Amino acid sequence: MGGYGDVQMIDENGLRMDGRSPGDIRDITIETGVIPVADGSCRMTWGTNEAIVAVYGPMEAHPRKIQRQDRAVLDVAYNMAPFSTTDRMRPGFNRRSREISKVTKDALESVVLLELYPRSKIRVTIEIVSAEAGTRCVGLTAASVALADAGIPMTDLVVSVASGKINDVVVCDLNKEEDNYGEADLPMGIMPNSGELVFLQMDGNLSQEEFKQAWKYNMDAAQVVHGMMVEALKGGGPQ
């Protein structure tokens, strides 16, 4: 979010640098069952973002001190591969990845029926192998597909989409330049069947009207992405 207002990212016809209209999202592909040893897995590409998620469990929670007597614990680890960006990422966890792991865990805890598996653990590993912008959204969305693929009971899937503001125009699904030089960013995690929110963050400033527009873009995009998630889950495995 550089906020460099002189970078022109939207032309006189209202098209963005990559040719999309303000409400368009980038191309998405979703594939399930990509890691044979995992209980559930998903590979998701979103523009040039790519996330691979593996889910293991429910399993015995170790060390025992992390066990909860009334429910399972979710162990979410988000990590960006060193080769995922043009500048090499230093391997291992950092403050950003810890933050994203935490917000992803909190969002997923809203939908996973953890009380069915007391004292156990469900491990969700999110690996970003190619990063453009919006990796937390890709990670969370792919994690919800992988959890469903693993047969973990959930009240709904979670779709995460971000909208933002560039050159005073609200746009959906920011790409790298828009994210770097835009004026605001609003990632949301949405339960598509009920329209409930499980996650919301905001960076930058939006007026009430702009916020409502970004909200609407996110809600509309969530329905499109949800359709693709359902398609991937129902088509999973050889016919």
Next chain:
Amino acid sequence: MNSGPVARPDNMAKKNGAAGPRGNIRGQTLVVPGEDLGDSGDFEAGHGVMAISGRLKAVKQGRLREKGGSISVDPTHTRYIPRPGDLVIGYIEGCTNNLWFIELGAPFNAILPMSLGPGKVDFGGTRSVMDIGDAVLCRIQEVEETHSSVVTMKGMGLRKIRSGVIEEIDPHLLGRLIGKGGESLRRLKAETECRIVVADNGRMWIDGELDGILDVRNKLSAISERNSGGED
């Protein structure tokens, strides 16, 4: 688990595009978590289904099944949940002076007390009898309210597994392997000339000639593939 077809906007079947809640979709076979299954008025919520605000909702991915006034989901993937009396194959995951911890492929490990172990074991000598990584054929003796389970090796045929291989499939697919009255399993044993012990937690002990073992493995992967998604 096998890699499935990729969902892209250009190859999506529009009829399945689940854009939000729908009215009644009981005619469809496969459901995903959160899918609305219609009004809960006439149906009871079975396995994998919850009634929320008067509507039935799938909470697992799998096939929809309607039987005897209840609607349930046959999940595509499941985890074994221990029940007393189940024959199980587990791996020793840890031990103390007087008990072993057994991994059964369930969300919770079971314990095997020294008193229910194989033969006579001296206090402190658990590891010399069965060490970490060993496979055992045992039976669930007790499942507590807290989901802790106790297994026993006192019983006919219960033993440490020293030969053959152990294979695994999802526990809900065991019925397809065994068949009606055990017919399919009997035929498989006869065809492959292998000794096969099928445990309730989805693991099976296969002992015999290499060719026979490979035949059984192929049969298991065929069952898993056939049931990992899509129609029958």
